[in-house]
Structures are given as structure tokens and as C-alpha cells.
Amino acid sequence: MTHAAIAEETGHIVPNATFIKVWATLLVLTLILTFVSKVFHEALSVWAMLTITPLKAGLVFYYFMHLKFEGPLLKAMVFVALGTLVIFIGMLFFDLSFR
Amino acid sequence: MTGSIADAPAAHRDYGGAKIAMWLFLFTEIILFGGLFILYSAYRSKYPHEFHDAGNELNYVIGVINTLVLLTSSLSMALSISAVQKGQQRLAMLLVGLTVALGAVFLVNKYFEWIAKFHHGLYPNSPDLLKRAPGEVLFFGLYFSMTGLHGVHVIAGMVLLSIMLVLLARKRIHQKDYVKIENAGLYWHLVDVIWIFLLPLFYLAA
Numbered sequence: 001m002t003h004a005a006i007a008e009e010t011g012h013i014v015p016n017a018t019f020i021k022v023w024a025t026l027l028v029l030t031l032i033l034t035f036v037s038k039v040f041h042e043a044l045s046v047w048a049m050l051t052i053t054p055l056k057a058g059l060v061f062y063y064f065m066h067l068k069f070e071g072p073l074l075k076a077m078v079f080v081a082l083g084t085l086v087i088f089i090g091m092l093f094f095d096l097s098f099r
Numbered sequence: 100m101t102g103s104i105a106d107a108p109a110a111h112r113d114y115g116g117a118k119i120a121m122w123l124f125l126f127t128e129i130i131l132f133g134g135l136f137i138l139y140s141a142y143r144s145k146y147p148h149e150f151h152d153a154g155n156e157l158n159y160v161i162g163v164i165n166t167l168v169l170l171t172s173s174l175s176m177a178l179s180i181s182a183v184q185k186g187q188q189r190l191a192m193l194l195v196g197l198t199v200a201l202g203a204v205f206l207v208n209k210y211f212e213w214i215a216k217f218h219h220g221l222y223p224n225s226p227d228l229l230k231r232a233p234g235e236v237l238f239f240g241l242y243f244s245m246t247g248l249h250g251v252h253v254i255a256g257m258v259l260l261s262i263m264l265v266l267l268a269r270k271r272i273h274q275k276d277y278v279k280i281e282n283a284g285l286y287w288h289l290v291d292v293i294w295i296f297l298l299p300l301f302y303l304a305a
Contacts, residue, residue, distance in 0.1 A: 011184070013181055013184045013185065014177070014181060016178055016181060019174055019177045019178055019181070020174065022174075023170060023171065023173070023174040026170045026173075027167060027170060030163065030166050030167065030170065030298075031163075033298075033299065033303065034159070034163050034303060037299065037303035037304070038159065038303070045303070045304075049299045049303065049304070053295060053296060053298075053299050056295045057292045057295050057296065060173060060288055060291060060292050060295070061288075061292065063177075064173050064174075064176070064177045064284075064288045064291075065284075065285055065288045065289075066281075066285075070118075073119075074118070074119060074122060077119070077122060077123075077126075078122065081126040081129060081130075082129070084130075085129060085130065085133040088133070088137060089133075089136070089137060089140065092137050092140060092141060093140070096140075096141065096144045
């Protein structure tokens with residue numbers, strides 16, 4: 001990625017409507033997660049947690065933190081960092097389930 | 100004439116470098132909290148019932164309200180950067196001020212939540228807490244340390260954004276030079292992301 005490319009991406013202006021839509025989606029997802037966790041039980045609430053929570057974090061990373069508009073270098077860096085954490089968490093669960 | 104101000108090279112700027120550096124710092128924060136999430140998961144699998152019972156004692160309504168507050172503060176943060184990019188300096192200052200105010204609302208809620216726990220004799224190493232099952236002691240230990248560490252990050256973010264407010268007022272951040280507020284925004288959003296994970300772990304997983 002060249003410096004020129006970075007400079008161009010820095011100048012990208014996200015429309016306000018996009019941010020407001022993302023925010024509204026995040027609020028709805030929070031309310032769905034709360035409803036599922038408090039009304040239903042066990043299996044469904046665990047799955048809701050494992051899907052909705054990373055989805056919410058992904059929306060914040062992708063839109064609010066501007067990742068969608070960054071170059072491949074930064075995207076790859078974030079992918080490697082988060083991937084490392086996921087591998088560690090995965091190793092923990094393997095360890096726990098075979099004890 | 101040599102050595103005059105006019106001969107000095109133009110200030111060096113590197114937007115790409117500044118942003119990558121900020122992200123590298125954010126990775127250290129992700130690993131810091133990630134380690135705590137791993138600790139939580141390990142103990143939760145060891146004491147599932149105690150964690151379940153202890154989690155039921157937390158007020159999930161406060162947890163959800165604080166989530167909505169932080170998500171809204173993330174929106175005002177993102178909108179403030181767009182305002183700077185469009186040259187709307189006053190609007191940007193208003194939105195950064197709103198973000199700091201929402202951070203304060205979050206901390207006030209947190210204060211009342213913790214005070215209520217203290218009144219029930221629940222605080223780290225309290226005699227009432229130590230009488231409980233080991234799994235519950237661990238749950239509340241993780242609860243206080245993880246939400247406490249997150250609270251410190253909210254305070255740090257509010258200080259950082261207050262500095263950005265001063266820089267905006269002094270026109271040190273403007274339409275042509277705004278990487279500082281972009282990076283401060285990245286930090287604020289990451290603090291929000293961490294809370295997104297804390298909510299289900301402590302308030303909803305009961």
C-alpha cells in the first residue's frame with residue numbers, strides 16, 4: 001500500500017445516514033440479545049450470544065472504526081491480531097473439553 | 100538568510116503511519132482484555148452453577164442501558180469525525196462534547212451499580228463475599244476487575260476526547276489535519292467493543 005493510497009482513504013467521508021443505520025442496527029441487536037437471553041434459556045441464549053455479540057463488534061470495527069475503507073495492509077493486520085486471539089480461545093476450549 | 104523560519108522544512112505528516120501505530124496500540128488492548136476473557140471462560144467452565152447464580156445478582160437492566168449509552172456515544176464520535184472532514188468545526192465540537200457527556204452518564208450508572216453492590220457487602224475481599232462458594236468469589240472478582248479496568252479506559256477516553264475538544268477549539272484539528280481525532284475515535288470505539296463483550300459475559304449469561 002502506497003502513501004498516496006493511505007492519504008486518499010483517510011479522506012473518505014462516510015455519509016451520516018450510514019452511521020445512523022449502523023447505530024440503529026446495534027441497538028436492535030442489543031435488544032434482541034437481551035430478549036433471547038432473559039426470555040429463552042440455555043441453548044438458544046448461548047447461540048445468540050456467540051453470534052450476535054461478534055456481529056455487533058464487527059459492525060463497530062467495520063463502519064465506526066472505518067475498517068471498511070482501509071487498505072489491505074491494515075485489514076490484514078487486524079485479521080491476524082483477532083485471529084490470534086480466536087486461536088487462543090479455541091485452544092482453551094479444546095483443553096477444557098478434553099480434561 | 101539561513102536558519103530563518105521560512106527555511107524550516109514543512110511539518111512532517113504521515114497519516115498512514117499514525118493510524119497503523121494507533122491500531123498496533125489497540126491490538127495490545129485487545130490482547131489485554133482477551134486474556135481476561137480467557138480467564139473468565141476457564142473459570143466459568145469450572146464453576147458453571149456458581150457463575151450462573153452470581154450473574155443473576157447483577158442488575159442486567161443497568162448493563163443494557165449502559166450498552167445503549169456507549170453505542171450512542173460511538174455514533175456521536177463517528178459523526179464528529181465526519182463533521183471535521185466537512186469543515187463543520189462547531190458541530191464537531193458539539194458532538195465530541197456529547198460523546199464525553201455520554202461517557203460520564205455511563206460512569207454515573209456504573210457508580211450507582213457498584214455502590215448498590217457495596218451496600219450488599221459485595222466488594223473485593225469483603226467478609227460477606229469470602230463466606231460464599233469459591234466460584235462466586237471468582238465471579239465477583241472478575242466482575243469488579245474487568246468492569247473496573249473497562250471503567251478506567253472510559254475515563255482515559257474522556258480525558259483524551261477532552262484534549263481533542265481543546266485542539267478543535269484552537270483549530271489544531273481541522274478539515275486538512277484530523278488524524279489525532281480519528282485515532283482518539285478509534286480508541287473510544289474499542290472501549291465500546293470491549294463493553295459489547297462484557298455485557299453478555301456478566302449481565303446476560305445468567
